[in-house]
Amino acid sequence: MTDTMRLDAAYIANTYARFPVEIASGKGSLVWDVNGKEYIDMGSGIAVNGFGIADDAWLKAVTAQLAKIPHSSNLYYTEPGAQLAKMLCERTGMKKVFFGNSGAEANECAIKAARKYAAEKHGPDCYTIVTLWNSFHGRTLTTLSATGQDHYHELYQPLTPGFAHIAAGDMDALRELAKTTKIAAVMIECVQGEGGVVPLEADFVHALADFARENDVLLIVDEVQTGNGRSGRLYAYMNYGIAPDIVSTAKGLGGGLPIGACLLGEKVGDVFAPGDHGSTFGGNPASCAGGVSILSRIDDALLEGVRARSKAIFDALEGAPGIEAVSGMGLMIGVKTVRPARDVVRRCIENGVLCLTAKDRVRLLPALNIPMDQLEKALAVLKEAAKA
Ligand SMILES: *Cc1c(COP(=O)(O)O)cnc(C)c1O
Numbered sequence: 001m002t003d004t005m006r007l008d009a010a011y012i013a014n015t016y017a018r019f020p021v022e023i024a025s026g027k028g029s030l031v032w033d034v035n036g037k038e039y040i041d042m043g044s045g046i047a048v049n050g051f052g053i054a055d056d057a058w059l060k061a062v063t064a065q066l067a068k069i070p071h072s073s074n075l076y077y078t079e080p081g082a083q084l085a086k087m088l089c090e091r092t093g094m095k096k097v098f099f100g101n102s103g104a105e106a107n108e109c110a111i112k113a114a115r116k117y118a119a120e121k122h123g124p125d126c127y128t129i130v131t132l133w134n135s136f137h138g139r140t141l142t143t144l145s146a147t148g149q150d151h152y153h154e155l156y157q158p159l160t161p162g163f164a165h166i167a168a169g170d171m172d173a174l175r176e177l178a179k180t181t182k183i184a185a186v187m188i189e190c191v192q193g194e195g196g197v198v199p200l201e202a203d204f205v206h207a208l209a210d211f212a213r214e215n216d217v218l219l220i221v222d223e224v225q226t227g228n229g230r231s232g233r234l235y236a237y238m239n240y241g242i243a244p245d246i247v248s249t250a251k252g253l254g255g256g257l258p259i260g261a262c263l264l265g266e267k268v269g270d271v272f273a274p275g276d277h278g279s280t281f282g283g284n285p286a287s288c289a290g291g292v293s294i295l296s297r298i299d300d301a302l303l304e305g306v307r308a309r310s311k312a313i314f315d316a317l318e319g320a321p322g323i324e325a326v327s328g329m330g331l332m333i334g335v336k337t338v339r340p341a342r343d344v345v346r347r348c349i350e351n352g353v354l355c356l357t358a359k360d361r362v363r364l365l366p367a368l369n370i371p372m373d374q375l376e377k378a379l380a381v382l383k384e385a386a387k388a
Contacts, residue, residue: 002034019349026053029370031354039349040378043356044367047193047225047332050252050294052367058255058293065289072285074278080288087295088263091234094247095269098262099283103224103250104138106260110187110246111142112277113268114218115162118184120271121216126182127162129220130174135165136194137187137222146187149195168192169204174211185218185246186211190236190329193225196359197327197334202240209242218245218267224260225332228252229298229368232307232330239329252368255294259287298368306330306368309375313364316379322386327361331368334361337386347385353378362386 002022022034029052031039044050051058065080072078085097098109111129118126129146131137137146144152145159153159164181166173177183186208192198212219219242226236227249233239235247245267250260258281264271310330317326317335325336337344341357348355348362355378356363362382366375
């Protein structure tokens with residue numbers, strides 16, 4: 001146990017079951033602990049460090065902005081946010097962007113936009129937002145209410161009203177619900193991340209998109225984890241050929257600094273007026289300068305590299321001893337192991353590889369540009385750890 005671990009146990013709220021590693025520094029896809037032990041990073045800070053840790057171009061953009069103006073508040077104009085919003089709209093066809101500081105805040109904005117649109121267009125009783133069982137949308141009380149996993153709900157009653165959940169694939173349940181309840185929006189993750197890295201079936205996603213369009217129900221896609229190149233496309237919905245009304249994103253967008261973005265499409269682009277929503281830190285110039293650096297380099301070549309790395313992971317792990325199944329998309333991968341996932345992750349840590357879990361799976365979220373040799377080394381360690 002290190003001094004930091006003792007301080008942490010004494011003074012930090014007991015909300016995390018941390019692994020026994022004290023990180024001292026990192027570069028690219030390598031991390032060093034306080035004892036100088038080296039690890040290959042297969043989690044990238046939960047899909048945040050998209051180009052690896054302290055990527056040179058990102059670091060330059062962020063530190064230059066920090067020296068100019070690190071924070072100014074949203075009372076004034078600053079360049080990085082405007083530039084990042086322009087890039088996001090040009091790359092997605094969305095019309096406007098609201099910046100917050102986290103995934104949960106991006107989803108809060110999506111929910112508020114949907115409620116305001118639906119109330120104005122269809123009346124004050126049109127507020128219900130339908131999400132999927134096994135989804136994860138955040139930890140504020142409202143995004144927790146959106147999250148379709150009961151164990152997150154139990155301790156925090158009463159939840160925000162106005163959410164209903166259906167099973168992935170169950171269009172009949174949605175149509176049945178629509179007979180009795182006015183539906184403002186449906187919200188999905190194209191790949192359920194915290195739910196175990198489960199991609200949605202294309203037929204279901206298309207049926208949902210059709211239903212939404214035909215009924216003026218807004219389609220919200222939560223791209224907090226799947227977004228910013230992770231799925232092998234800029235946003236995961238692009239793998240399905242659908243056009244959402246609202247897209248929320250966060251984790252990988254800032255390249256390592258806190259940022260959340262809610263992208264508003266044609267229908268909701270002008271739903272907000274001054275005073276309707278806001279955030280003190282939202283659109284922070286340093287975070288947005290990092291975002292501009294990241295987004296400008298998520299190009300076809302980078303995405304091709306993501307898909308090639310993804311294939312290498314599937315090829316290495318599918319059918320390997322102790323591995324029952326491999327799921328996911330791009331560099332967002334779930335590995336169902338015979339041994340408990342947490343045991344496998346512990347063994348990986350002992351052998352110099354940092355991985356995550358999601359439900360009963362080992363979850364891999366490496367940097368989008370992880371060097372092939374480091375990826376191969378990490379996969380060899382994981383395969384060994386998964387053996388009985
Ligand atoms: C991580 C995550 C969130 C919450 O993001 P925070 O930044 O932790 O608030 C929301 N939705 C999805 C799909 C996520 O993976």
